[in-house]
Amino acid sequence: MNRFSEIKDLILGLEGDFEKFYDKNNQAAGTRVRKGMQDLKNLAQDIRKEVQDKKNEG
Numbered sequence: 001m002n003r004f005s006e007i008k009d010l011i012l013g014l015e016g017d018f019e020k021f022y023d024k025n026n027q028a029a030g031t032r033v034r035k036g037m038q039d040l041k042n043l044a045q046d047i048r049k050e051v052q053d054k055k056n057e058g
Helices: 002-023 027-057
Strands: none
Touching: 002 027
16 A cells, blocks of 8 residues: 555645646646656556566465
8 A cells, every 4th residue: 555655645746736837837837747747657657567466476
């Protein structure tokens, strides 16, 4: 469940930047959103690999 918490924290941490980008058209916030989404993608890929490895172990 620790990995799930990491995902939640990452998404909640991006909430302010999403609001700034979409509501106030803040371009720097858009850059932070893009970086955060890339981090989310990488974290999700790591979790998928862990799950697959654990499933294949036994």
